[in-house]
Amino acid sequence: MRELPKINQLKNFQAIIRYGSIRAASQALFQTQPAITRSIQELERILGVTLLARGAQGMELTKMGRTFEPRVNMILNDLERAVDELYQMGQLSQGSVVFGCSHLPAYGILPSLINKFQAQHPSLTITIIEGQLSELISSLRLGRLDFFIGIESPEISMNEFTVENSINAEFCIIARNEHPLIKSHTLSQLQGAKWYFPNARTGYYRDLERFIFPNGRITGETIIYGDSISIGEQLVLNENYLFVGPRAILDVSYLKDVVSEIPIKEKLPDAxxxxxxxxxxxxxxxxxxxxxxxxxxCSEFLAASNKVNYRL
Structure with missing residues (x-):
């Protein structure tokens, strides 16, 4: 049987890439520099290729190293997940969950649900990564995320994923109640406005941006891109920015009295x-x-608004 790398060698390789040098990796892993160096040399001997080379900015991946790195990340993620799964089978409250989500779950669903779930499993570590699918798909493929809930991107193939649910949601333009443009009835009346858009290179929000600005932006129009709920709220509530989001957000208790839908005649595409x-x-x-x-x-929240149809 062909000799295979050891786990500690893969971890050392991963650490050098993460920290940029053998010295920094040795400090992070509480090992000596000679020990890390020998580990990498042994790994390269087993593989028969050079993975790392010293460059101007520290240790850099060779062509073979760049090919090997994503596989290493996947192997270590899967191994950690397997150990975590066995541990959880004995005690559900232990272990960790990492998942990605976009705005609707973060606004209307997750806070109380996560609080309740954490109370039931106090030793469980829960990590939530906000973002759109186009931004988080690599982490999902590499096993860094357990799952993702958010807007579908038709450009992204779902062949390697299981889709648990598909929910159609109506979108609208949202502003604080005192916004000067709150009574606008057409998109053309919103020219010159300030906007906060989720940060997505492809998919629904890019199509939505083209829908809102069919002829491109005019002078004076401002768009800030980001996936921070707190920053978005501050821009909308305090700086007169407009936000495009699911109409169901208007039913969130702490928002429904301070923001409203701008009643434009154009119907935004559903997500x-x-x-x-x-x-x-x-x-x-x-x-x-x-x-x-x-x-x-999520299904119950959207269905309760009587403004969407969903299918399981």
């Missing part, structure tokens, strides 16, 4: 929210339970 995870990646018991609860809560 499709999905919950997905990688097919070849078994969800841990905690991740599966949390995903299922978010799935149900």
């Amino acid at each position: 499709s929210y999905i919950i997905i995870y990688k097919q070849l990646q078994n969800l841990t018991p905690s991740a599966k339970q949390l995903m299922d609860e978010i799935n149900i809560a």
Whole structure:
């Protein structure tokens, strides 16, 4: 049988890439520099290729190293997940869950649900990464995320993922109640406005931007891109920015009295929210339970608004 790399060699390789040098990696891993160097030399001997080379900015990946790196990340992520899964089978409250989400879940669903779930599993570590699918798809493919809930991007192939749910949501333009343009009835009346858009290179929000600005932006129009809910709220509530989001956001208790929909005659395209995870990646018991609860809560939240149709 061909000799295979050891786990500590892969971890050392990953650490050098992350920290940029053998010295920094040795400090982070509490190992000596000679020990890290020998580990990498042994790894390269086993593989028969050179993975790292010293460059002007520290250690740099060779062509072979760039090919090898994503596989290493996947192997270590899968191994950590497998250990976590076995641990959780004995005690559900232990372990960790990392998932990505976009604005609707973060606004109307997750805060109370996560608080309740965390109270039931106090030793479980939960990490939430805000962002759009186009920004988080690489992390999902590499196994860094357990699952994602957010807007579907038709340009992204779903062949390697399981889609748990698909929910159609109506979108609208939202502003604070005192915004000077709050009574506008057409998109043309919003010219010169300031906008806050989610940061997405492709997909729904890029199409939406083209819908709102069919002839491009005019002088004076400002767009800030980002995936921070808190920054978006401050821009909308305090700086007169407009925000495009699911109409269901208007039913969120702490927002419904301070923001409103701008009643333009043009109908914005609907978005499709999905919950997905990688097919070849078994969800841990905690991740599966949390995903299922978010799935149900999201469907109920949208259905209760009587403004969307959803299909399981």
